[in-house]
Amino acid sequence: MLDWVVVTFVALVQILPVIAVALNAVATDWAGSILPTGYTWRWVEQLLHDPRFTVAIWHSLVVSFGALVIATCVSVPAVLAAHCYLPRLDRWLAALVILPYAVPGIVLAVGLLRLYAGNYGVVLTGTPWILLLGYVPLGVAFFYVPMKNNLRALPVSEFLEAGRILGASDFAVLRRVVLPCVMPGFVVGIVMNFSLAVSEFVYANLLVGGSYPTLQILMNVLSSGSGHLLSVLITAYFLIVAIATSVLLTVSGRQDRAA
Amino acid sequence: MARRLAASEGGRGSRLAILAAAPLLLMLLLFEILPLIVVGLDGLHTDSGWSLGNYAAILASPFQRNAFLLSVELSLATAVLGVVIALPVAVVLRRVPKGVSRALLVYATIGANFTGFPIAFAFIIMFGLAGFFTLLLVHAGWIHGLNIYSLSGLVAVYVYFQFQLGLLLLMPALEAITPDLRDAARVMGASDRVFWLRIGLPILAPALISAFVFLFANAMGTYATAYALVGGNANIVTIRIGELLAGDVFSDPHLADALASLLVIGLAIPIVLEQILLHRRRDG
Known part of the structure; x- marks a missing residue:
C-alpha cells in the first residue's frame, strides 16, 4: 500500500511540471487563481504565426540533425574499430567520452570561445558550425556506452576469423554481421544525441546566441514576456522530446521481444 | 585476442582501423581536449605575462570566493537530497510490477535532462508569486508567500532533476540486494532496520558514493537552470563565468579562464577521492 503511495507521488512530481506548462499554454489568464479562468488557442496560433518560431524550429532541426549525422559518421566507425582492432585506443576512448561528464559545459564553452572566435584565424562562433562540431564530443558517450555493451556480448574476433576462412572481408563481416547486432545501442545513441542537441543551452547561448537563434535561445527571448508564448514553446519542445523518446522505446521494445 | 587478430591481418586491418577512428579522435582533440588546455593556460596568463595573478585575484575577492562557496553548498545540499530521496524510491520501484517501474524510469531519463528554461519556467508556474501551489498553500493558510527566485527555489528545481538522475544511477546497484539476502537476514531474526543498517547500506555504499559524486559534479556544472530561474542574481x-564571457565590458578576459580552471580542479578532487576510496575497498 505504502509502495503505491510512493509510486503515485513520484509519478505526480514527475509529470506536474509538464502539465503546468501545457495548461499555461492554453490558459486565457492564470494569475491570481488556482486554476486557469478560461482556455484558448490564441497563444498557440500566435506563436505558430510568429516568424521567430519558424526560424528557431528550423535552426534547431538543422543543428540537431546535422550534429546527429556528423556524430554518427565519426563515432560509429571509431567505436567499432577501437573495439575490434585497437584495444589500447579503446581504453583511452572510454576515458575521453566520459570526460564531458566531469567537465562542465561552461568550461568547454570558455575554451571554445578562446579557440574559435578568431584568435587563431578560425571563426566558428556566431555560426551553427560551432554547435554542429562542438556537440560531437558531448554525445559520443551515448554511442560508446550502449554499443560497447552490445559488442561485449559478441565474439567479434571469431566472426572475423570465420569470415576470413569463408573468404569474406573484415569489412563485409563488420557491416553484415556485427553492425546489425549493435543496432539497439546505435539507436539509443541516435535518439540521445538528438535530444542533447535540441536541449542544449550553454553552447547555444554563449557561443552563438542571437546570430543563429535555436529553440532554447527563443525561450530566453520569450522569457521576458507574458509567459503564455513561452509555455507554448516549451510544450512544443516537450512534444519533440516525447516523440524522440517514443521512437527509442518502440525500437528497444521490439528488440526486447526479439531477444 | 583483438591484438592477435590485428597481427594476422598483417597490420593492414589495424591501419584501416586507425583511419576509421581518426575523425573522432580529431574531433575530440579540437573540441574537447584543446579547449581544456587553452582554458588552463589562459588562466595562468595576465596582461603582464605568466603568473598566478588571476588566482590570487579570485582568492582575494569576497565576491568570487562566495560564488564558489555558494556553488559548493548548493551542490552538496542537492546531491545529498538527490541520493536520500532516490534511494528509498528505488527500493520501492524494485517491489512494484515491472511495467510500472519501467514507466517511471523512462520518465526519469527524460526528467533528469529537463534543465534550463523548460524546468525553471514550469516551477515558476507552480511555485512563483502567482503560482498554482503558492496560491493553494496561501489559501490553506499555511504560508504567506513563496519566493522561487531564491536559493531555496534553486534547491527545489535542482532536486527535481537530481533525484531522477540519482534514481537512474541507483537502480542497477540495487540488483545486489537480492531477495535471498533479505530472507536470510529475516531468518536470522534481523528487523528491516537492522538489515538496512548492517547489510543493505554497507553493500550499497560504493554505489551511493559514486552517485553522490556524480550528482555533485552535475550540480556544480549547472548553468542553464540557474540562469533561467534567477539570471545573474545567483552568485x-x-x-559568474557566463557573465564574464557574455558581458559587454570584458575587462579581464583571463579571469573567466581562471574561474573555469578552478571549477575543474574543484570537481577533480571529489572524483579522484572517490576513485581512491572505492579502489581501496575493492583491494582490501
Whole structure:
C-alpha cells in the first residue's frame, strides 16, 4: 500500500511540471487563481504565426540533425574499430567520452570561445558550425556506452576469423554481421544525441546566441514576456522530446521481444 | 585476442582501423581536449605575462570566493537530497510490477535532462508569486508567500532533476540486494532496520558514493537552470563565468579562464577521492 503511495507521488512530481506548462499554454489568464479562468488557442496560433518560431524550429532541426549525422559518421566507425582492432585506443576512448561528464559545459564553452572566435584565424562562433562540431564530443558517450555493451556480448574476433576462412572481408563481416547486432545501442545513441542537441543551452547561448537563434535561445527571448508564448514553446519542445523518446522505446521494445 | 587478430591481418586491418577512428579522435582533440588546455593556460596568463595573478585575484575577492562557496553548498545540499530521496524510491520501484517501474524510469531519463528554461519556467508556474501551489498553500493558510527566485527555489528545481538522475544511477546497484539476502537476514531474526543498517547500506555504499559524486559534479556544472530561474542574481560559479564571457565590458578576459580552471580542479578532487576510496575497498 505504502509502495503505491510512493509510486503515485513520484509519478505526480514527475509529470506536474509538464502539465503546468501545457495548461499555461492554453490558459486565457492564470494569475491570481488556482486554476486557469478560461482556455484558448490564441497563444498557440500566435506563436505558430510568429516568424521567430519558424526560424528557431528550423535552426534547431538543422543543428540537431546535422550534429546527429556528423556524430554518427565519426563515432560509429571509431567505436567499432577501437573495439575490434585497437584495444589500447579503446581504453583511452572510454576515458575521453566520459570526460564531458566531469567537465562542465561552461568550461568547454570558455575554451571554445578562446579557440574559435578568431584568435587563431578560425571563426566558428556566431555560426551553427560551432554547435554542429562542438556537440560531437558531448554525445559520443551515448554511442560508446550502449554499443560497447552490445559488442561485449559478441565474439567479434571469431566472426572475423570465420569470415576470413569463408573468404569474406573484415569489412563485409563488420557491416553484415556485427553492425546489425549493435543496432539497439546505435539507436539509443541516435535518439540521445538528438535530444542533447535540441536541449542544449550553454553552447547555444554563449557561443552563438542571437546570430543563429535555436529553440532554447527563443525561450530566453520569450522569457521576458507574458509567459503564455513561452509555455507554448516549451510544450512544443516537450512534444519533440516525447516523440524522440517514443521512437527509442518502440525500437528497444521490439528488440526486447526479439531477444 | 583483438591484438592477435590485428597481427594476422598483417597490420593492414589495424591501419584501416586507425583511419576509421581518426575523425573522432580529431574531433575530440579540437573540441574537447584543446579547449581544456587553452582554458588552463589562459588562466595562468595576465596582461603582464605568466603568473598566478588571476588566482590570487579570485582568492582575494569576497565576491568570487562566495560564488564558489555558494556553488559548493548548493551542490552538496542537492546531491545529498538527490541520493536520500532516490534511494528509498528505488527500493520501492524494485517491489512494484515491472511495467510500472519501467514507466517511471523512462520518465526519469527524460526528467533528469529537463534543465534550463523548460524546468525553471514550469516551477515558476507552480511555485512563483502567482503560482498554482503558492496560491493553494496561501489559501490553506499555511504560508504567506513563496519566493522561487531564491536559493531555496534553486534547491527545489535542482532536486527535481537530481533525484531522477540519482534514481537512474541507483537502480542497477540495487540488483545486489537480492531477495535471498533479505530472507536470510529475516531468518536470522534481523528487523528491516537492522538489515538496512548492517547489510543493505554497507553493500550499497560504493554505489551511493559514486552517485553522490556524480550528482555533485552535475550540480556544480549547472548553468542553464540557474540562469533561467534567477539570471545573474545567483552568485554561483557557472553564472559568474557566463557573465564574464557574455558581458559587454570584458575587462579581464583571463579571469573567466581562471574561474573555469578552478571549477575543474574543484570537481577533480571529489572524483579522484572517490576513485581512491572505492579502489581501496575493492583491494582490501
